[in-house]
């Protein structure tokens with residue numbers, strides 16, 4: 001059989017990671033034609049196709065070589081990695097990049113009225129989770145003996161059904177826990193979406209394409225949160241204002257017509273510029289502040 005010369009990326013068919021994953025690829029200059037069954041998308045601008053699958057299947061597809069890259073929650077990746085290690089195998093997939101979306105945490109939660117006195121509170125209890133390996137690992141590290149009850153979904157309802165006394169599930173806003181009268185007591189794992197790929201090198205036929213895509217993704221990730229900050233300030237407050245620039249950005253200064261004692265400043269700031277940053281800058285003497293997104297590639 002002829003070796004596959006098109007790169008294949010596995011993404012979640014529908015769910016929290018599908019839309020942001022597609023956006024990342026679009027920003028990297030890729031466009032796709034969707035098949036009628038919506039399981040495969042043919043790459044139009046580059047020989048890079050998408051396979052739309054359940055997120056839990058993505059690391060396995062990479063391990064067996066069906067796909068070259070994938071977008072998946074670090075929680076899923078780590079759960080499956082621990083599973084491989086427990087089975088005595090070396091995982092054939094690895095995290096290549098953090099993608100900065102899908103932030104959530106895997107936490108232990110108890111019924112609201114129940115007291116929490118540290119990990120030993122869980123001794124002898126049944127804990128429901130879809131992440132048995134991550135939970136078992138944490139219990140072991142904390143020297144707690146508890147029963148892990150594995151459920152594939154609707155974990156938050158387990159205590160009310162009498163299936164468990166505690167749960168270990170993903171939390172973001174905490175709304176789901178609150179709706180189920182549960183209280184978050186310990187974070188056991190922090191997660192976000194990641195790019196997963198082979199733990200060894202890419203196969204020769206597709207290594208150049210994989211490198212190209214990684215370089216484009218790096219460019220997109222770098223500028224995605226970057227902002228151009230414009231402001232004016234009197235020269236005498238310039239050191240204070242410059243010290244407050246988010247991410248320690250180096251500014252460019254230009255003269256203000258008719259005002260020798262003041263300057264205009266511009267700086268490309270990596271990372272978020274929050275209201276707090278702007279309020280601090282204003283207090284230090286900055287005025288006429290403007291924050292703009294940076295859409296072009298930063299060389």
Ligand SMILES: Nc1ncnc2c1ncn2[C@@H]1O[C@H](COP(=O)(O)OP(=O)(O)OP(=O)(O)O)[C@@H](O)[C@H]1O
Nearest residue numbers: 012015016017054055056073074102103104170172
């Ligand atoms: N509340 C949340 N906020 C942010 N990210 C989340 C949240 N819940 C889950 N995630 C992240 O998104 C990933 C996918 O979640 P989703 O609920 O869409 O998956 P799923 O139900 O397992 O879907 P699939 O049908 O593909 O198996 C999770 O593995 C996690 O990394």
Ligand SMILES: O=P(O)(O)OC[C@H]1O[C@H](OP(=O)(O)OP(=O)(O)O)[C@H](O)[C@@H]1O
Nearest residue numbers: 016153154170171172173174175176177
């Ligand atoms: O803290 P919150 O903001 O409430 O988010 C947490 C919930 O989000 C996820 O489920 P999702 O909404 O994706 O539904 P699912 O259970 O069908 O995957 C997760 O499994 C929690 O149930």
Ligand SMILES: [Mg+2]
Nearest residue numbers: 054055056057
């Ligand atoms: Mg899933």
